[in-house]
Amino acid sequence: MTTPLVDRTEAARAKALAWIQQGSKRLLIGGQWVTAASGKSFEVINPATEQLLCHVAEADSADVDAAVLAARKAFEASSWAAMSPHTRTRSLLRIADTIEAHIDELAAIESLDNGMPLWFAQGAVAATVDIFRYYAGWCTKVLGTTIPSDGSTLTYTLREPLGVCGQVIPWNVPVLMAAIKFANALCCGNTVILKPAELACLSSLRLAELVQETDLPPGVINVLPGFGPTAGAALAQHLDVDKIAFTGSTAVGKQIVRDATSNLKKVTLELGGKAPNVVFADADIEKAVQAAVKTFCSNSGQVCSAGTRLFVQESIHEQVAERVAQVAATWKVGDPFAADTRLGPLISARQRDRVREYIGVGQEGGAALRLGGNAWNGPGYFVEPTVFDNVKNNMRIAQEEIFGPVLSIIPFKNEDDAVLQGNDTTYGLSAAVWTKDVARAHKVVKALKAGRLWINTFGESDPAMAFGGYKQSGWGREFGQESIDAYTQTKSVMVRF
Ligand code: NAI
Numbered sequence: 001m002t003t004p005l006v007d008r009t010e011a012a013r014a015k016a017l018a019w020i021q022q023g024s025k026r027l028l029i030g031g032q033w034v035t036a037a038s039g040k041s042f043e044v045i046n047p048a049t050e051q052l053l054c055h056v057a058e059a060d061s062a063d064v065d066a067a068v069l070a071a072r073k074a075f076e077a078s079s080w081a082a083m084s085p086h087t088r089t090r091s092l093l094r095i096a097d098t099i100e101a102h103i104d105e106l107a108a109i110e111s112l113d114n115g116m117p118l119w120f121a122q123g124a125v126a127a128t129v130d131i132f133r134y135y136a137g138w139c140t141k142v143l144g145t146t147i148p149s150d151g152s153t154l155t156y157t158l159r160e161p162l163g164v165c166g167q168v169i170p171w172n173v174p175v176l177m178a179a180i181k182f183a184n185a186l187c188c189g190n191t192v193i194l195k196p197a198e199l200a201c202l203s204s205l206r207l208a209e210l211v212q213e214t215d216l217p218p219g220v221i222n223v224l225p226g227f228g229p230t231a232g233a234a235l236a237q238h239l240d241v242d243k244i245a246f247t248g249s250t251a252v253g254k255q256i257v258r259d260a261t262s263n264l265k266k267v268t269l270e271l272g273g274k275a276p277n278v279v280f281a282d283a284d285i286e287k288a289v290q291a292a293v294k295t296f297c298s299n300s301g302q303v304c305s306a307g308t309r310l311f312v313q314e315s316i317h318e319q320v321a322e323r324v325a326q327v328a329a330t331w332k333v334g335d336p337f338a339a340d341t342r343l344g345p346l347i348s349a350r351q352r353d354r355v356r357e358y359i360g361v362g363q364e365g366g367a368a369l370r371l372g373g374n375a376w377n378g379p380g381y382f383v384e385p386t387v388f389d390n391v392k393n394n395m396r397i398a399q400e401e402i403f404g405p406v407l408s409i410i411p412f413k414n415e416d417d418a419v420l421q422g423n424d425t426t427y428g429l430s431a432a433v434w435t436k437d438v439a440r441a442h443k444v445v446k447a448l449k450a451g452r453l454w455i456n457t458f459g460e461s462d463p464a465m466a467f468g469g470y471k472q473s474g475w476g477r478e479f480g481q482e483s484i485d486a487y488t489q490t491k492s493v494m495v496r497f
């Protein structure tokens with residue numbers, strides 16, 4: 001018999017709260033859970049209630065130094081980097097199994113800390129299981145090449161891990177971000193120091209505990225909750241860190257690049273987006289509308305790949321705009337643990353105020369408010385789905401990443417116009433095209449400057465499908481072959497016979 005949904009939700013929340021309240025939340029360094037060298041800690045707030053959940057040890061540069069030492073030691077020890085790739089595959093598969101056995105608990109921790117609806121968090125945790133299994137398969141497939149020669153030499157290449165990898169992740173879907181970063185680095189034989197975001201770090205700590213329950217050698221993963229300008233910057237600047245991988249805002253991404261020049265560590269960046277979602281008159285309009293609403297409302301719009309610019313061909317513009325507003329109005333805002341909630345709160349009061357300010361900017365700029373526009377004063381940092389119509393692509397609300405449930409609908413004339421306006425942005429993370437015309441679909445996809453494209457769908461993911469940005473949306477790719485390249489380096493060897 002399956003457990004009724006309500007009981008399952010209650011059980012998950014109770015389990016998550018028990019974990020949150022049990023013991024102090026500390027840093028993971030070299031296999032030990034330790035307090036910060038400074039003795040400092042910071043508050044973790046539930047954004048749905050604004051109540052204190054717990055305190056977490058606050059890492060700064062002294063803890064970064066200790067974690068780098070531990071990660072270096074673990075990397076140099078033959079127990080990890082030099083382990084049989086088959087053994088490493090088994091390790092990652094065991095991690096996947098362990099996470100799978102804790103989906104509801106991890107999801108509830110994520111919901112309490114980040115505010116996302118429980119159903120959304122469950123999907124995110126389930127995706128992390130797939131990601132670990134995907135990268136588990138890569139361990140045995142990190143291949144070098146053999147280079148043609150005249151027979152008097154043998155020349156070949158080896159792909160080797162980079163070493164100690166610093167990883168700084170954001171607060172929007174932390175469990176997924178942590179999993180992507182861990183799995184990608186570990187399958188290639190690196191060791192890692194993860195700095196989760198100060199606004200939502202609990203799922204990373206629980207994930208690390210679960211990983212520790214498997215047989216990973218101490219120091220292979222280290223986790224340092226803390227703030228960006230202190231712990232994050234120390235990691236980016238550190239002379240003995242070989243790579244820094246960052247997901248977050250474009251502004252901080254640029255700072256990371258500057259900091260990484262200290263020792264020319266390798267850098268990969270997954271940054272913001274302002275994705276064009278282009279609907280032609282011949283599209284399946286109902287499907288396009290449902291997807292358009294889902295992409296800007298999911299996780300309350302706090303998604304880098306969200307389709308926040310909805311380009312609609314003029315002849316169907318009125319019809320689509322009306323239907324989008326209708327459907328978005330049914331996306332209920334509320335308690336992340338209620339079964340009918342589609343949008344939880346935003347992450348913080350600051351983020352709520354930021355989004356509120358953008359809603360004001362849209363109205364002052366002359367965009368037509370079709371739906372919503374309200375942000376609660378609390379408790380909880382809630383903002384309702386907000387739809388602006390007749391937006392001009394050069395308005396601030398169409399150019400800047402808002403990271404809230406705010407959609408800009410922009411009419412367009414024809415293919416060329418859609419491409420021109422769609423590409424008129426500093427970002428290039430994702431984009432979608434809706435049409436029944438196969439030739440047009442591929443032509444427009446080819447012309448749009450973004451790293452991940454969809455035709456007649458939006459936001460679907462597969463860990464085998466590369467993810468990353470054109471233009472100021474980032475450097476490098478996660479998932480796929482390129483992500484393996486990004487965590488390894490080439491050594492070329494010549495043998496003379
Ligand atoms: P943020 O970029 O400051 O935070 C992301 C991570 O970077 C956090 O772990 C933070 O501690 C760290 N960080 C901050 N400053 C750092 C530094 N100097 N060195 C190293 N690490 C540092 O994002 P924030 O301020 O919380 O959000 C502001 C806006 O950024 C959002 O409204 C959104 O537009 C964008 N953003 C985009 C994300 C994405 O995935 N594309 C994720 C988070 C935010």
Ligand code: MG
Binds near residue numbers: 044046047114199
């Ligand atoms: Mg929080």
